[in-house]
Amino acid sequence: MSTTSLKISDELKQRAIHAAQQQGLSPHAFMVQAIEQAARAAELRASFVDDALAAREAMRQSGTGYEADDVRAYIKARIAGQTPKRPKAKSWRG
Numbered sequence: 001m002s003t004t005s006l007k008i009s010d011e012l013k014q015r016a017i018h019a020a021q022q023q024g025l026s027p028h029a030f031m032v033q034a035i036e037q038a039a040r041a042a043e044l045r046a047s048f049v050d051d052a053l054a055a056r057e058a059m060r061q062s063g064t065g066y067e068a069d070d071v072r073a074y075i076k077a078r079i080a081g082q083t084p085k086r087p088k089a090k091s092w093r094g
């Protein structure tokens with residue numbers, strides 16, 4: 001395990017100490033946890049963007065996609081506990 005120094009303002013350090021105390025953590029554990037959460041969020045966002053770009057490229061290659069209204073209706077029905085038919089992909093090329 002390596003050691004890293006962080007330069008933070010006195011005000012931020014006091015906020016971190018206070019938050020750590022409220023959670024029953026040491027300031028060190030609180031900061032490590034905060035960095036872990038931020039790294040995880042950044043990784044999830046990057047994965048989401050990668051998946052979206054891949055889906056976009058697949059749609060471009062196939063020439064098919066789903067009508068937004070059909071997808072919304074499907075999702076609303078699923079949320080309501082129904083078992084609707086999945087929307088059908090449609091060609092968007094002329």
